[in-house]
Amino acid sequence: MRPRRRGGLAPYVFLAPAMTLFALFMVVPIGYTVYLSLHRTKVSGLGLGKGARKEVFVGLDNYAVSVGDGELWAGWLRVLGYGVLVLVVMLGLALLFALMLDTARVRLARFARIAIFLPFAVPGVAAGLMWGFLYLPSLSPFHELFGADLLSRTTVVYSMANIAVWGGTGFNMLVLYTNLRAVPQSLYEAARIDGASELQIALRVKIPILMPAIILTTVFSVIATVQVFTEPSTLRPLSNTISSTWSPLMKVYRDAFVTGDLYSAAATAIVIAGVSLVLSFGFLRLVRDRAFGEAGA
Amino acid sequence: MATSTLASASRRRAAAPARRPLGLVPTGVLLLGAIYCLFPVSWVVVAATKTPGELFSTGTFALGTGLFDNLADLAAYRDGVFGLWMLNTLLYAGGGALLSTAVSAVSGYTLAKYRFAGRDLIFNLLIGGILVPAVVLAIPQYLLFSKIGLADTYWSVLLPQILHPYSIYLARVYATAAIPDSLLEAARIDGASHLTVLRRVALPLMAPGMVTIFLFQFVAIWNNFLLPFIMLGDDTKFPLTVGLFTMLNAGANNPSLYNLILAGTFVALIPLVALFLTMQRFWRTDLSSGAVKA
Numbered sequence: 001m002r003p004r005r006r007g008g009l010a011p012y013v014f015l016a017p018a019m020t021l022f023a024l025f026m027v028v029p030i031g032y033t034v035y036l037s038l039h040r041t042k043v044s045g046l047g048l049g050k051g052a053r054k055e056v057f058v059g060l061d062n063y064a065v066s067v068g069d070g071e072l073w074a075g076w077l078r079v080l081g082y083g084v085l086v087l088v089v090m091l092g093l094a095l096l097f098a099l100m101l102d103t104a105r106v107r108l109a110r111f112a113r114i115a116i117f118l119p120f121a122v123p124g125v126a127a128g129l130m131w132g133f134l135y136l137p138s139l140s141p142f143h144e145l146f147g148a149d150l151l152s153r154t155t156v157v158y159s160m161a162n163i164a165v166w167g168g169t170g171f172n173m174l175v176l177y178t179n180l181r182a183v184p185q186s187l188y189e190a191a192r193i194d195g196a197s198e199l200q201i202a203l204r205v206k207i208p209i210l211m212p213a214i215i216l217t218t219v220f221s222v223i224a225t226v227q228v229f230t231e232p233s234t235l236r237p238l239s240n241t242i243s244s245t246w247s248p249l250m251k252v253y254r255d256a257f258v259t260g261d262l263y264s265a266a267a268t269a270i271v272i273a274g275v276s277l278v279l280s281f282g283f284l285r286l287v288r289d290r291a292f293g294e295a296g297a
Numbered sequence: 298m299a300t301s302t303l304a305s306a307s308r309r310r311a312a313a314p315a316r317r318p319l320g321l322v323p324t325g326v327l328l329l330g331a332i333y334c335l336f337p338v339s340w341v342v343v344a345a346t347k348t349p350g351e352l353f354s355t356g357t358f359a360l361g362t363g364l365f366d367n368l369a370d371l372a373a374y375r376d377g378v379f380g381l382w383m384l385n386t387l388l389y390a391g392g393g394a395l396l397s398t399a400v401s402a403v404s405g406y407t408l409a410k411y412r413f414a415g416r417d418l419i420f421n422l423l424i425g426g427i428l429v430p431a432v433v434l435a436i437p438q439y440l441l442f443s444k445i446g447l448a449d450t451y452w453s454v455l456l457p458q459i460l461h462p463y464s465i466y467l468a469r470v471y472a473t474a475a476i477p478d479s480l481l482e483a484a485r486i487d488g489a490s491h492l493t494v495l496r497r498v499a500l501p502l503m504a505p506g507m508v509t510i511f512l513f514q515f516v517a518i519w520n521n522f523l524l525p526f527i528m529l530g531d532d533t534k535f536p537l538t539v540g541l542f543t544m545l546n547a548g549a550n551n552p553s554l555y556n557l558i559l560a561g562t563f564v565a566l567i568p569l570v571a572l573f574l575t576m577q578r579f580w581r582t583d584l585s586s587g588a589v590k591a
Contacts, residue, residue, distance in 0.1 A: 007411050007413065011413045012413070014411075014495070022423060025456065025459075030434070033437045093330065099323075100322075100324075100327050106323040112327035112330060118570065119338075122570075123541075166337070220427075223427075229523055237550075238545075252436070253527075257527070269436060276428070
């Protein structure tokens with residue numbers, strides 16, 4: 001089963017395109033971001049003429065500014081609330097739908113599976129647009145139903161989370177369902193013969209089997225959520241409650257392209273990358289420790 | 298004995314689907330989920346048929362009479378720029394996914410079937426790319442592209458999206474499962490070169506997996522907003538996502554433009570939804586043919 005072919009130079013030639021792209025579009029940009037994050041332009045004299053603006057090494061100054069920025073912290077808090085909401089509801093629904101699809105007596109399963117997966121084929125911008133218009137008081141069918149403005153300061157975070165949940169549930173459901181399908185049916189039959197109900201089988205057999213897949217989808221969802229950009233950007237023109245720095249990534253975009261402060265933008269981008277790495281590894285460790293704890297008990 | 302018990306149990310299960318009361322619950326839950334997911338899409342289809350007056354006056358799901366006017370307005374919008382956005386998106390998604398699938402398939406096959414110094418290191422490096430947030434890459438990519446004069450070109454959107462770590466991972470899993478080592482060895486013993494083995498033996502066996510990789514990458518590029526939004530300034534090079542966003546920005550405070558935006562959203566959804574529905578059997582998230590991989 002293990003690969004046994006030795007090909008001399010062949011494997012390196014075959015991997016050359018991927019490695020070249022990796023170097024050009026991953027290593028160099030990451031290196032450049034790190035470089036920018038440690039530098040700043042210094043203006044000497046009146047800042048006129050060639051050589052008046054010089055890039056100087058400033059150590060971790062940009063990071064200090066980024067970490068000390070109250071606006072960015074507010075952004076992190078908003079995204080934290082939004083992210084917990086999205087992760088819990090989206091992955092909860094994905095798991096629920098996957099388990100329901102996997103029950104023996106479900107009808108219309110194929111239709112439901114395709115329908116729930118359909119939002120995957122809808123661009124985030126289009127999803128933001130459709131829901132955004134559906135939230136607009138002048139068009140919204142929910143407006144009368146709930147009697148609330150869905151784009152107000154207090155409700156907009158739920159409205160935004162709904163767009164992400166709508167767009168992401170189907171894909172996660174499919175990943176979990178695919179994993180469930182790979183389990184031999186005899187395992188469930190054995191549990192049934194032992195007198196387990198469908199609910200018990202779902203909770204005691206299927207969910208433990210799904211744990212690795214649940215962990216993986218959670219990690220990917222955390223990485224995506226930390227970088228939320230499209231949904232708030234699309235709702236922004238429709239609501240005056242979303243600032244241009246609503247999420248940390250929006251602040252990076254504003255710093256880089258609106259106010260033109262590349263150095264702060266680079267430092268904040270690295271901080272975002274760091275936060276998503278810490279969150280994903282932290283989550284992995286937490287789950288692994290718990291799993292080992294249970295195995296030992 | 299045990300086998301016959303199992304067989305009769307599963308036959309019983311298939312024969313009496315309505316016997317257990319729980320059958321209603323999963324069906325009901327899934328139908329609610331389906332309605333939730335179809336709701337905004339079906340609304341935008343209906344909304345695209347309404348005239349500006351009807352949009353604000355008729356019921357949410359009442360069909361309107363303005364579909365063709367809306368489509369004509371859309372086609373005429375800024376000298377037909379919307380059609381250009383469609384073509385651009387097709388070029389970015391089609392070309393990018395094609396190149397990406399080729400690179401991923403060759404890399405995945407090599408990583409699965411060759412043993413060579415540095416293989417695990419290369420694989421881990423490539424896969425590690427999954428964890429790098431897009432923003433850490435997109436901004437410096439833009440700056441570097443502008444240094445060599447390639448920002449705001451088709452290349453600036455195409456090139457960065459060819460390397461896709463998850464596709465390489467999928468291709469490796471698929472190559473491991475789909476290509477028997479014995480076949481590769483037989484071809485080598487017959488005197489085939491590495492390139493011939495790749496082209497005549499490996500890639501044809503990987504074709505179904507490559508379709509799946511192509512589809513996922515096609516959708517990912519089609520739906521991408523951040524990268525083209527950062528890279529492009531000239532609206533004749535926009536993909537649909539950025540184009541729709543600029544339409545929204547221009548028309549959000551002008552309710553008479555809502556029809557145009559909604560018609561644009563509706564038209565933008567058609568190609569991908571069609572592709573999605575016709576290629577159902579290739580939408581798989583696991584390419585190891587049934588084996589559970591963590």
